[in-house]
Amino acid sequence: MSNPFLDPPSDPAGPGDAPPCILCGSHRRTKVFEKQGYDFLRCGECSLVRLEPVPDEKTLAQVYESSYDDGAYRTFADAHQIRLAHAEARLDIVAPHASEGPWLDVGCSTGAFLDAASRRGIDIDGLDVSASAVETARGRGLNAFHAAAESFEPERRYAYITGFDVLEHVVDPGAFLDRIHGWLAPRGRIALTVPDIKSIHARLMGRHWYYYSPPLHITYFDRATATKMMESHGFYPIAIANAPKVMTIDYVTSQLATFNPWLYRAVSAVSGLVPATLRSRALPISTGEILVVASA
Numbered sequence: 001m002s003n004p005f006l007d008p009p010s011d012p013a014g015p016g017d018a019p020p021c022i023l024c025g026s027h028r029r030t031k032v033f034e035k036q037g038y039d040f041l042r043c044g045e046c047s048l049v050r051l052e053p054v055p056d057e058k059t060l061a062q063v064y065e066s067s068y069d070d071g072a073y074r075t076f077a078d079a080h081q082i083r084l085a086h087a088e089a090r091l092d093i094v095a096p097h098a099s100e101g102p103w104l105d106v107g108c109s110t111g112a113f114l115d116a117a118s119r120r121g122i123d124i125d126g127l128d129v130s131a132s133a134v135e136t137a138r139g140r141g142l143n144a145f146h147a148a149a150e151s152f153e154p155e156r157r158y159a160y161i162t163g164f165d166v167l168e169h170v171v172d173p174g175a176f177l178d179r180i181h182g183w184l185a186p187r188g189r190i191a192l193t194v195p196d197i198k199s200i201h202a203r204l205m206g207r208h209w210y211y212y213s214p215p216l217h218i219t220y221f222d223r224a225t226a227t228k229m230m231e232s233h234g235f236y237p238i239a240i241a242n243a244p245k246v247m248t249i250d251y252v253t254s255q256l257a258t259f260n261p262w263l264y265r266a267v268s269a270v271s272g273l274v275p276a277t278l279r280s281r282a283l284p285i286s287t288g289e290i291l292v293v294a295s296a
Contacts, residue, residue: 046225202288
């Protein structure tokens with residue numbers, strides 16, 4: 001099946017006024033398509049995909065806050081029990097790679113992963129740019145800081161830093177990796193998840209893939225570009241794997257209503273035929289994400 005992110009570009013020179021690729025510096029960037037007023041540009045050298053224009057930090061902060069208050073992340077934030085089940089499953093995957101010492105979860109949202117880790121006796125802090133999300137996490141008795149990575153100054157060094165669904169959101173992924181590198185204790189490790197633009201989901205759905213979501217998602221990786229980005233900033237990947245999410249059919253359907261109305265119509269028609277007991281059962285569902293664990 002033809003996919004614009006995988007096929008050779010029709011215009012190898014790319015847009016003449018586009019800034020260079022943030023990963024390899026190439027100016028050979030090609031517009032693949034436009035969505036919601038943003039161009040998706042693919043690098044002709046390394047294949048990294050990025051939005052143009054890049055939204056500024058102030059715009060993003062406003063989008064995140066409004067999303068948690070009454071927008072796209074409201075349903076996500078309210079589904080704590082489902083997200084807790086997902087966090088516990090993800091904890092099973094990342095915990096064996098941890099070094100001994102305190103953890104930090106960057107992009108902790110309302111604290112599902114903090115909750116799951118704390119229940120297992122892990123000393124863990126959280127960090128998020130949304131004041132309302134952090135307030136909710138603190139209301140659950142969890143230790144969370146309200147700050148952007150650019151301004152956060154940790155009170156201690158961490159043995160393990162997790163960042164699930166974070167790297168694709170930040171304006172400057174390289175600077176972000178440099179920042180968290182400085183927060184690690186000696187021999188510390190990180191575990192990050194990112195959407196994979198070469199996954200079967202992206203191949204089949206093209207521009208309708210739910211992770212092609214501007215302006216919230218800015219940079220789009222595959223296994224090679226995610227690995228190269230981390231290596232370029234002092235990290236050495238030691239494990240990379242698919243990263244399914246634990247969700248219910250009802251939860252998936254509700255999320256698609258916001259992030260992909262086109263797919264929502266098809267899924268909701270089918271899900272209505274599924275018994276309610278099965279729709280509410282938490283199951284591991286592949287969404288096209290990868291998990292990378294790396295050491296500093």
